[in-house]
Amino acid sequence: MASIQSFVTRLSDAGGPGTLTGSLPMQFSVASAGPFPLAGHVAVAGSDVGGSLMIEYSELEFGPLAVAGVTTGPDDDEGTHEVDVTLGAAQLQGHYELFALESSRVDLDVGGAVQPFPALEALSMDPTGGAGDDPTITEAQYDQIMQANAQKPKLAESPAGQQMLDSYNQYNDAYHDAFKSNALLRQYWSAGGAIAEMSDHTSDALDQGTVVNPADKTFGTSGFTYNMNALQQKFNVWAACVNDNPAAAAAALKFGTAVATTTGNTKTTINPMTGGEVYATVDQAKPAPAANLLAAPEEHPLHAPLLSIVQNSHDDRHLDILANQGMELNDDEVKALQEIYAESLRVKDPAARLPIASGNCAVAVGETVFRFRLTRQPNDTITVKLVQSSLSLDGLDYGAGQWPGEAGDVARERLESAAFLRGIIEDRINSQLTRLVRGLAAQSA
């Protein structure tokens, strides 16, 4: 049966079995740490798309290890005792790799209006921008904001409108996740600028009471009508969601077919309507029966033909089913759906690793104090708990001056403030010493 005091005495002995000095290895080793993300996206030389910035450590060693002192406090009333173990000056050194995991930059406001970032900048209320002008938004922009804000309450005034909003809210995250992860969905969404033009047009039409979906106007460089693009984009969203979230995919389809049913609008049949007429139609429409809302996604009549199309196992019959509903697909649209679907599967694959820099990292640390609480248990064993450590790897040096480009700049800035990341490595070293002391306590029992 060992008393805490006798264990501490042995711990502080100069050497030999059961002593700390006699048990310390040459160094503590951490085989690997990370990889840890440093930034969401950076440009990388030699890559068209860049990727998310990461750092990974390997072969980290902390040493030489030498006991510089063991000091103890008195036993307290509850059989616990604190002991400070001081290790002499040492160095952490190891290897790092700075790299990017290849991924496209997200250049759409996927969390907001799903518009390209430059379009947003035009609406920005930059309080630091302008050459001495007051950084206010314009009256026109303000009107646009107020007008957009007024739309949802209008929709919510009718059961069918509220049902549409509920459906949108229910799958808000799923649609966001699809846009965030699927570069092809984003690409087809913003291709030719049609969506951005449609957004501006919708705003003007609501403001002036004119037609939202004109038959005689096209949008974007590809010359889409409002109906064509709106409904095709719903199919695109379906293709992006169907693998991960079939219910969200089905909701996008249902919305498209509900529009066709209630307003008579399809991709090719244009029934021009003003905002007021749209609201009146929604107002008079009956909400979908509960059974429709609960139906399995694959029960939607367009699900099977669309799935065949995105999996490239379709024939003319599948295209005819769509065409009969006024949803004709041309070859380019089929290709888009197939690419978006394929991308939704591909995003789960490991991303390519784009090297940016690698080398050695090191930091010298002075004497380090580790405070342990020793507690004698009812069965006379001694438990050891680390309660404080002065180990600090602040100043870990990577020779970062040579890191190239934007990635290098961002990595330097992020690592400078990444105290917790260094803390993870400190924790590994702390835990190795703790295990050693715990082992000695077990031996002494």
Added chain:
Amino acid sequence: MSPTDQAVLAPARGVDAEALQKEDMARFRAEVESALDPQAPYLTELEFSMFANGKKIRPRVMLLAARLVAPAGPLPDKVYKGAASLEMLHVATLIHDDVIDEAPLRRGLPSVSAARGTKIAVLVGDLQFVQALRGFAAAVDTERDMALVRRVMDAAFDVCRGELDELDRFLPETSEQRRERYYKTIDRKTAALFRLACQAGIDLAGGRSRDIRRGGFFGRALGRAFQIMDDVRDVVELDALAGKSAGVDLALGRHSLPLLYAYDSLGPDSPVGRAMRGLGAPEGADLEDALDMLRDCGAIDAAYADARREAEDALFYLEPFPPSPFRDALRRIAREVVDRPLNR
């Protein structure tokens, strides 16, 4: 033009952002005091101290989110009332959490359940919950704001569902499904209030739908990072600094993210796996050994990497907002969640 309209249109140049933030927090605290008044006969110093202490990160985030779209002048009263209600909602969850966990302490003080018994704690928690909802309902003053009340109800519902999800020890078959379930749980349990904070702040300050939506995703990412860091710190933070014993999640068999990663690499029959399956949680030296296994198998690193990824996501959602000291402050909060030093 209403105060909201003025706030939206007002110029931000020359605004002392720091002074505004202090004033916003002072007005928030005043609203909390006023919301506590009707409950005063039922509360003790303990509950009042819960409102007085703490970092107030949710109301801070809500007020800063409001400032993203209304960078100058006083915010509408309803924003401060909303922030007070949000904090009340949070305190309600803390009181109920301590009942569920049978926690003796909360922030170094006795928990309400320990000090006043479970029955009173449940009811005092309920009181906060209901008062929070009443506060939001009383704060709205336009038809459009009514949508916010619905959002608050949804968030409160989500928090309750998340708490129940967490108690369910069901482990899906694949690691992907297990993590999917984890995110669903924390989105409800933790991220829902952060999301609500941002959406409500922007909404009540007169922001656009797109800003409200984007703010919500910022809140979701921030809330996720916050919860994952809580999970990680549970393993690596020293007791004295954490104010609780390390490894509580493992001892309770909670399906925290580091434990889920450890389950993948150590397997269902490891001490970690057994604890997660409800087959006996490690104690004493066995608990310390199990925590070391978590370190060695890479589970901490993997979870911390996920937290950093969420924090980076949060920064992404801030980008489309106009540059301002308030946006910078939100950026700092997101970075601080994952960069705050360990064990200092």
